[in-house]
Amino acid sequence: MRSLARLRCVLPLLAVLLVAAPMAALAVDDPAEMLPDPREEARAEAIGAQLRCLVCQNESIEDSSAGLARDLRKVVREHVAKGESDRQIIDWMVARYGNFIRLSPPITISTLLLWGMPLLALLVGVIAALRVFRRRSTPESAPLSEEERARLDEVRRDA
């Protein structure tokens, strides 16, 4: 029910690309939307980099030239100027658009596997490697036959 080929108008209708990098690339933006205080502007940019442009691909709203991204940039700057915390601004966005808008998903039960993956993969890898070291240092296989030894020597000589 949720939409077949949903033609969204805000998305500039771009020819489909074969390789590399999303489209809707940043045209030059309006400098008027930047905050006068460079520190506040830097903070706004950092927050914007965490928020996904809803109508483009994995771009952040800071990197996108889509109209909605520009609106959201403005909203972020207004809230920064009001002195709201990063957390408050991101929560404001999530309240409207859900977690889809966060480029870095919150840590919850359902994203535990995602955030835990670096540790999990490393753990599995280290355990497997330790098993390899332990197993191999106690020779369990039969000693090499004459032919095998000859081949091994040949291989080593070439190396």
Add this chain to the structure above:
Amino acid sequence: MSPELGRFALALACVFALAQAILPLRGARKRDRRLMALAPGLAVGQLLALVAAFACLVNAAVTDDFSVANIVENSAVSKPLLYKITGVWGNHEGSILLWALILGICGAAVAGFGRNLPSALRARVIAVLGGVAAGFELFCLTTSDPFDRVWPAPLDGQGMNPLLQDPGLAFHPPVLYTGYVGFAVPFAFAIAALIEGRVDAAWGRWVRPWAVAAWSFLTLGIAMGSWWSYYVLGWGGYWFWDPVENASLIPWLSGTALMHSAIVVEKREALKIWTVLLAIGTFSFSLSGTFLVRSGILNSVHAFAQDPARGIFILALLGVVIGGSLVLFAWRAPSLTTGGLFAPVSREGALVLNNVLLCSLCAVVLTGTMYPPFMSLLFGKTISVGKPFFDAATIPLAIPLFIFMGFGPMLPWKRAQLWPVMKRLWAAALATLVAFAVSLFGLSGVLPILCATAAVWVIGSSVTDIAGRIALFKAPLAQSFQRARNLPRAVFGTAMAHAGVGVTVLGLAAMSQAQHRIVEVHVGQTEHMAGYDWTLTGVKMAPGPNYMAMEGTIEIRRHGHLVTVMHPSKRSFNAQNQTTTDVAIHTNGLSDLYGVIGDKHGTDADPTYVLRLHYNPLAPWMWFGALIMAFGGALSLSDRRMRVGAPRRAPLAGTVAAQ
């Protein structure tokens, strides 16, 4: 050279491929030399048929044959000749044909270079490649026919996206595909080994050059794609963590692991089962990544027009290729012998660690890429996984990898001690310390500092390794030179590839400090950024062949001296009703000055222009490093041991043939 001839050639190639898949396999099983001997001929025949089919499509594109649907949709009379040719693979149907062609080249290459392989192994490898090729050619013929006709034929085509009309992008797909498809050869070797029930040192040595070659192409392909997005898209970025990019990074990571674990198979007859799995996995990632992107499952702009029949066919093809090979793996791998003594501190120990870290990285990128569709399917929740996640999750795994990269190549095989190696690396360690101090001072952010330091360590240890081996400054120069000449090229290749990684990482770390500014200026106005004075001295309208350009002139001075004059422009294409920005980049090898011109504001009497100015330190190093990596790979390939020294396999006696 009519399209029908092309379709016929494609069908012929498919017949060849089917024969290539069946006959030699049967021959190897029955030990029938005649059937096995058919394999090279069939592979070459298939390649010739594919070349003919491809030539027909190129011919149709060059001669503006608008009775062919594919040409109508992607070409136009006004398109420059170069892009008419490269546009052939700039769309779904054509790219599948290119994919099949490269697979055909791989098959013929195994037939040509694999003369020293045992005939049964060669027959099986070529047969597996034939089977995969047959699948692609069937896909091409049934659901993605590039030779479909339209009636009535229109007078002109619909043209091509102007962003794609770029030399960098034109040659990016063939290079990238050669990387992807190249991993089909190690895959075929793995399948053949599973059928034979035998993996040994010789197998490791035969697989390695193919993996290195594919890896070099993939490295270049990824770098070209990233470079293209840097200089075409015009916002100074170079990597988006888009599913399409991740789809190329995942096989690159597992392929890098494969390249290294194959060394352990060759030298120590260990990690055999793991290497076979990596060979299967790398090609599976290459296949599924590209096709998942095209099926539209991954949320990416790169998805081709979705055709359900296509999606189902692709999935079936993936099921047969990946599922089939994993069934074979589950069935036969347990009977492969394991062996070799292992000590943690040794070359092989370092290579195991390399595999652990690379595969962890691979798992992280894979999970991050696939998490959103799975969340949506299983829980109906939508989430996004982007740059902040990937940065946070991958860099902490990458830094230890860089640290161990320094030690690894210097450790001797079997049993090593760390201390002597550390002593040999004192120069690199010193350089690293200096780099750490400098980056503490010059860079902001913990991760950039650590990355830059690690990068210097990688480069330093690679240089120290080579210097130590040729006794540079310890022996007379002439003697060092003689030693260098006698040093195997593969050693240089390794050092270069590792140093290349360091160079790329250094570029990435420095780019985290890039500065940019968006300004609105009058002509003649000067902006100061990153120690440079940027002056817009003029703007003019310049008509192009199929667009209108607004071209600005920016003079950049440093301390009053003219550094460069750049001409960024903004092009409006009437045919596609689209504008593109033409970035101006001035590089001195250490940094890029990057200028973009945007909208015109104000009145015609008093116009102002929006400019986006970037200062990108060490930006060229990111791609230069990739070039060095690929060159290192090529250097290793040119080592005579890789080509002619391959050991002859001992008779089967004693080893366990499959049950």
Add this chain to the structure above:
Amino acid sequence: MSDEQQRNNVTRRRLMMGLPLVGAGVCGVAFWKMLSGMQTGAFNPHDINAPVTGRPVPDFTLVDQPPGTGFAAADLRTLKSPVLINFFASWCIPCIAEMQALLDLQKQVPIWGVAYKDKPENAAGLLKHAGNPYARIGSDREGRVAIDWGVSGVPESFLIAPGGLIVWHSAAGLDNEDVRTSLNAALTKVAR
């Protein structure tokens, strides 16, 4: 090593070697479900799924968009019967495509329109040309009200239950059969 131990080892090894197959199989089934879901519309990887259903309408005020009159949050909160809110624009082709469906639908439920980032004269022109399905129309010139509603593009529609609760939401055009079916289901539920 005892025979039994060895046999256990071999079994474990076999199980381990089957793991990649199991993993690939699970992924394969999932991909198949996704692909078939994409055909029926049950699975859409581009869906944003803004969490708006089940919530009260946000605070907002919209100025008049001729030929209609604007409205505010209070108007929706004091409703006695359901209303369909529809964000549209004259520059949006799918919006024009769904106009006929809206004209049919307004006999069933009153539709209030919001002209999103549109010049008043252009929006008025569209309604003159294609017919006006809206009982009231407000203008969201800057697109800021749309953000509070979680709108990411046009057309987008919301069903408001009496009291001002958002009970149904679609980011797809109402000319789509499936979307209308689900809207009808929501309408029956509200009526009950």
